[in-house]
Amino acid sequence: MPPGDGRAAAARTEAEAVAVQRLLRERLVRDEAGPPADGTGTVAGVDVAYDDERDLVAAAVVVLDAGSLEVVAEATAVGPVPFPYVPGLLAFREVPAVVRALDRLAEPPGLVVCDGYGLAHPRRFGLACHLGVVTGLPTIGVAKSPFTFRHDVPGTARGSSSPLLDGEEEVGRALRTRAEVKPVFVSAGHRVDLDTACAHVMRLTPHYRQPDPIRRADRACRDALSAAAATGARGPA
């Protein structure tokens, strides 16, 4: 499917969503290393906030220069909530608004960092994989909890990691981005391998546990949601 064709990934029921995942998964590219984590190019963070009372979802994309980590572009999108929260089907709730926000950028980012999982998923097709296949962009997932997977506690030094395991299979990595602080859970998405994903996450976490682009996107989508809720509007004026 062509990049930006978000509607092709829509679903109304859980069974339909699972079927869509299985179809989209065939388009997942796993044999590319991904953009080098050497400070060149741009990296975007995406995140979404909800107001279920008002049936509003707000997505934000914040694009940073990969070297300086300064913001070079930003976009948001607001709309109705398209799908309930179902573990394993988060993408159907988040991806449509994120795709609309990405479409508003003048230039596509070199890498997209998602707040959630990629291959670390019951059907190996988490949010980051889904967004990557739908947009064609390289993606990785960075989650704050281990979901259903197990892992040994990594060393306490920044940069220590241990495999995130589904049985014997390494589906991601518990990566300590700050000494003495809970690790984050990194997994590959589309067109990026796990080692490269972890290297990017290290570069993107000079100060905090979570990658800078994610933190900025988190703030931006909350702001966009507040503005939309106050106005009663579903788009910028």
Added chain:
DNA sequence: GCGACAG
């Protein structure tokens, strides 16, 4: 069947 379960 029951519980656990990214955001």
Added chain:
DNA sequence: ATCTTGTCGC
């Protein structure tokens, strides 16, 4: 995700 004060530490 979201509801929410103070508190500890750099």
